[in-house]
Amino acid sequence: xEERTVQLTENxxxxxxxxxxxxxxxxxxxxxxxxYQQTGKQYFTFDPGFMATASCHSAITFIDGEQGxxxxxxxxIEQLAQKSSFLEVAYLLLNGQLPTQNELDTxxxxxxxxxxxxxxLKMFYHGFHYNAHPVAVMIGVVGSLSAFYHDSINVYRQESxxxxxHRLIAKVPTIAAACYKHSIGEPFIYPDNKLSYCxxxxxxxxxxxxxxxELNQTAERALDLLFILHADHEQNASTSTVRLAGSxxxxxxACIASGIASLWGPAHGGAAEAVLDMLQxxxxxxxxDKYIQKAKDKNDPFRLMGFGHRVYKNYDPRAxxxxxxxxxxxxxxxxxxDPLFELALKLEEIAVTDDYFIxxxxxxNVDFYSxxxxxxxxxxxxxxTVMFAIARTVGWVAHWMEMISDPRHKIGRPRQLYDGxxxxxxxxxxxx
Ligand code: CMC
Numbered sequence: 201x202e203e204r205t206v207q208l209t210e211n212x213x214x215x216x217x218x219x220x221x222x223x224x225x226x227x228x229x230x231x232x233x234x235x236y237q238q239t240g241k242q243y244f245t246f247d248p249g250f251m252a253t254a255s256c257h258s259a260i261t262f263i264d265g266e267q268g269x270x271x272x273x274x275x276x277i278e279q280l281a282q283k284s285s286f287l288e289v290a291y292l293l294l295n296g297q298l299p300t301q302n303e304l305d306t307x308x309x310x311x312x313x314x315x316x317x318x319x320x321l322k323m324f325y326h327g328f329h330y331n332a333h334p335v336a337v338m339i340g341v342v343g344s345l346s347a348f349y350h351d352s353i354n355v356y357r358q359e360s361x362x363x364x365x366h367r368l369i370a371k372v373p374t375i376a377a378a379c380y381k382h383s384i385g386e387p388f389i390y391p392d393n394k395l396s397y398c399x400x401x402x403x404x405x406x407x408x409x410x411x412x413x414e415l416n417q418t419a420e421r422a423l424d425l426l427f428i429l430h431a432d433h434e435q436n437a438s439t440s441t442v443r444l445a446g447s448x449x450x451x452x453x454a455c456i457a458s459g460i461a462s463l464w465g466p467a468h469g470g471a472a473e474a475v476l477d478m479l480q481x482x483x484x485x486x487x488x489d490k491y492i493q494k495a496k497d498k499n500d501p502f503r504l505m506g507f508g509h510r511v512y513k514n515y516d517p518r519a520x521x522x523x524x525x526x527x528x529x530x531x532x533x534x535x536x537x538d539p540l541f542e543l544a545l546k547l548e549e550i551a552v553t554d555d556y557f558i559x560x561x562x563x564x565n566v567d568f569y570s571x572x573x574x575x576x577x578x579x580x581x582x583x584x585t586v587m588f589a590i591a592r593t594v595g596w597v598a599h600w601m602e603m604i605s606d607p608r609h610k611i612g613r614p615r616q617l618y619d620g621x622x623x624x625x626x627x628x629x630x631x632x
Contacts, residue, residue: 206230208239215239225262229254236615244615250435256443257606260293260598261434268514272432273297281521286427286591287311287397290369293432293598314370315391315400317378318348325382334379335464335585341375342368343457353451355604364452365597372593373397376586377404383582398423401590406578419577422529423587426570429518430588432595438462438469442596443603444612452600459596460589466505469592472571472584474505479540479547488547496556504551506568508560518566526569533576541572 204220216238222228232245247253262271270277273292280289291299291307299307324344328337345367346353352363378388381404389404399420407413433439441462446455463469482491494502509516530541548564551557571584579587603609 246617261432263511265511265513268517270517286424289428289431290594310366311370312393315374317374337379339457339460346451346453361601372590373401376590380405418532427591430591439599446600447612469585469588471567473581476571476581478505485546508562509565513561515563516565519564522569526572529573529576
């Protein structure tokens with residue numbers, strides 16, 4: 201097939217002819233990688249925030265933001281949410297295909313039997329003050345895994361990459377639960393490999409050595425569902441951070457720690473915690489109008505947290521799925537209805553009928569509801585990003601592996617539009 205190209209002209213003269221690349225779905229891309237050379241080193245492109253720039257090839261996740269569609273390896277998120285489990289989805293994201301029963305059993309065994317962390321690693325927690333934010337602790341502890349697994353940090357060996365991937369996915373719940381236990385001053389609970397991935401996490405968070413722990417299956421299933429929905433979301437800020445960090449050949453534990461750091465921001469994975477803070481600040485229904493006005497005011501930095509998305513300009517499909525679960529979980533776990541949930545629903549109702557939000561396609565995103573579910577499971581708001589990071593570790597690892605094994609991959613090195621001082625001579629301090 202003939203290669204399609206676009207021409208870039210300046211004053212009627214063609215200065216570059218750029219190939220168009222088309223994937224299996226989604227918009228085509230203009231390949232600008234040779235632009236600088238073709239224009240005689242005259243031009244870069246400028247796209248802060250990657251508004252219209254594809255940074256890599258990927259075959260993992262596809263989003264159609266206009267249609268509100270999300271596919272993992274081609275499978276619609278709605279079907280996976282209804283029929284699959286988090287570990288099956290993890291296998292799918294990592295390997296590209298749904299597993300056979302044997303493959304799933306082996307994978308599940310590998311993950312559920314690598315859940316312990318080195319005893320020395322536990323000392324790290326005690327270096328943090330009890331009120332340290334759990335995400336800060338998690339970043340430190342996950343990063344420090346590279347100091348424990350020298351045998352698997354050669355990123356150019358496929359076998360090492362797989363072992364690292366399994367270690368990360370298996371150990372993040374243990375690390376996360378210990379972050380929580382440290383913050384409340386309770387002893388760490390060892391993992392129990394008989395339990396499911398999410399069951400084990402709940403137990404490590406909520407069991408105490410002096411009492412029997414009874415696992416609640418609704419909680420286990422709700423967590424599994426949330427983890428499926430959060431497992432991957434193509435080239436978002438944290439995944440791009442992991443790819444950029446990993447593009448230099450850095451070890452996977454350091455790369456995932458950088459991903460958690462990026463996830464923490466309130467515009468990204470920190471949004472669920474920010475939603476709860478916001479609802480608490482709004483306080484009651486009579487205050488909603490005031491806060492809607494604040495969100496619309498360009499001179500006010502306040503934004504409605506849990507609303508809007510860079511890619512979804514239609515409803516976030518994850519929000520649709522989670523909204524129902526939110527009702528179910530709240531019914532089971534709250535004896536009385538949660539006033540914050542009622543406030544959230546009212547806020548949603550008002551915001552989605554307001555012209556400002558309609559014109560800008562600002563709909564509730566997944567994190568508008570995820571915090572409500574975590575809250576009803578007894579998980580405090582400063583742990584929400586930690587929970588998100590456990591699920592997203594699968595996506596980060598899948599992207600990191602895809603990048604490293606792609607022979608076309610290069611170190612990520614963006615260019616810039618420099619607008620600082622032009623060249624000038626140093627002035628001695630006495631003459632300034
Ligand atoms: N409240 C009020 N106005 C908003 C909001 C909001 N939450 N989000 C966007 N806008 C306005 C924004 O002011 C701008 O208005 P105008 O065109 O008049 O200047 C317009 O909508 C477009 O916004 P933008 O900032 O250019 O959009 P973006 O794609 O750069 O930002 C976003 C996307 C998610 C960072 C943003 O919508 C936001 O800050 N939302 C709140 C934080 C949040 O919920 N984040 C979680 C995202 S989902 C979880 C995840 O995947 O990480």
